[in-house]
Amino acid sequence: MKRNLIGGMGRVLCATAVAMALGGAASAEEPFDLDALIAAAKKEKPITVYDSTGKIVEMAKNFAAKYGLSADGSKVKASAQLEMIIREARANNIQGDVSIVSDAPAAMAQLIPQGFAESWLPPDLAKNIPAQYQDPLTVVTSANVWSYNTALFDKCPVDNIWELTEPKWKGKVAMQDPLGKASYVDWFNQMAKQGDDKVAAAYKERYGKDLQTDEASATAAWVKALAANAPLLTDADAAAADAVGAPGQSQPFMGLISSAKFRDNADSGMKLGLCKDLKPWLGWLYPGVGLITKGTDSPNAARLFIHYVMTAEGIAPQAIDGKMSTNKDVGLPADEPSGIGAVLDQLLPYDMATSLDDWDARETWQDFWRMNYQK
Numbered sequence: 001m002k003r004n005l006i007g008g009m010g011r012v013l014c015a016t017a018v019a020m021a022l023g024g025a026a027s028a029e030e031p032f033d034l035d036a037l038i039a040a041a042k043k044e045k046p047i048t049v050y051d052s053t054g055k056i057v058e059m060a061k062n063f064a065a066k067y068g069l070s071a072d073g074s075k076v077k078a079s080a081q082l083e084m085i086i087r088e089a090r091a092n093n094i095q096g097d098v099s100i101v102s103d104a105p106a107a108m109a110q111l112i113p114q115g116f117a118e119s120w121l122p123p124d125l126a127k128n129i130p131a132q133y134q135d136p137l138t139v140v141t142s143a144n145v146w147s148y149n150t151a152l153f154d155k156c157p158v159d160n161i162w163e164l165t166e167p168k169w170k171g172k173v174a175m176q177d178p179l180g181k182a183s184y185v186d187w188f189n190q191m192a193k194q195g196d197d198k199v200a201a202a203y204k205e206r207y208g209k210d211l212q213t214d215e216a217s218a219t220a221a222w223v224k225a226l227a228a229n230a231p232l233l234t235d236a237d238a239a240a241a242d243a244v245g246a247p248g249q250s251q252p253f254m255g256l257i258s259s260a261k262f263r264d265n266a267d268s269g270m271k272l273g274l275c276k277d278l279k280p281w282l283g284w285l286y287p288g289v290g291l292i293t294k295g296t297d298s299p300n301a302a303r304l305f306i307h308y309v310m311t312a313e314g315i316a317p318q319a320i321d322g323k324m325s326t327n328k329d330v331g332l333p334a335d336e337p338s339g340i341g342a343v344l345d346q347l348l349p350y351d352m353a354t355s356l357d358d359w360d361a362r363e364t365w366q367d368f369w370r371m372n373y374q375k
Helices: 015-021 034-041 055-067 078-090 104-111 123-128 161-165 182-194 196-207 218-228 237-245 259-268 299-309 312-319 340-346 352-372
Strands: 047-051 071-075 098-101 138-149 173-176 232-234 254-258 272-274 283-293
Touching: 034 299, 047 055, 047 078, 047 299, 055 071, 055 299, 055 312, 078 098, 078 104, 078 182, 078 283, 098 104, 098 299, 104 182, 104 283, 104 352, 138 237, 138 259, 138 312, 161 196, 161 218, 173 237, 182 196, 182 218, 182 283, 182 352, 196 218, 218 352, 232 237, 237 254, 237 259, 237 272, 254 259, 259 272, 283 299, 299 312
Parallel strands: 047 071, 047 098, 173 232, 173 254
Antiparallel strands: 098 283, 138 254, 138 272, 138 283
């Protein structure tokens, strides 16, 4: 049975704070007792936290040390997280208590409405978190960016995404396979919904004429042209980053990779550069949604972990990889290697308002890519 939120601490927390902690709308004006939450968490079982980055292991250890609790971080791909949460719930055998899911459409379409998980917004931090990131709570936004090899070029060799569809770059664009990485087809849909006019404007800027296409959108025309230009498809960012920035390269590649891979410049001698000023965007953002599994034996510890990762201390292991907290008071460290913090206005943001549309459109975009892709 799921434990009561306050676990005997009712004399400390007021009724309003309890209602908010149970999932109600938070207000920065209403009281919240963090010390009471900590005390209640210490009475509960250890927690397990899922995330698609290995940094979650370090984050869980730091959390446990800070509060004198037991917590384990487990790196699990977003698709596997979904399967595990649903399977565990149906078996009434909850193993994962918190999940930071990088698949927002699936969270919105499956986990939350079907009652497998819920969002909780830390009331004392609500004033620092923009409204669009509150329900469900988006913990971080992560960037996928266009990159080039700094040993081969003084600056990004491409000014416009339409150049990547031209013969010069045939077979020389490295990226994860959209058929295996759902966030990529979500990106297509986000472009079409949010910025199709900018994709069309970029075409006109490149070729001096309006785009003429039989496709449903300028985005679809670009996706079709990119797929037909035989991009090198990988199953992970690491392989795409290697194609672009491995030392000793003689054949230039452009690549679409996570900003986190730029740490390999120092760690592995990679030569990755950020394609600043690329039209219409140098990349795009996708969200990591923080969810608490319904039925957890440790609801207070789970909420305390969510609170922790919304602070600078808690998110630090991911911030160094260019992953940005939605807490406005938390910035990126000065030594973050990609430099993404200086060019955030050049990224296509993710609009949670259309996440369900992204979910519904996935199969359509995947079929579209499959029909047009050429090796």
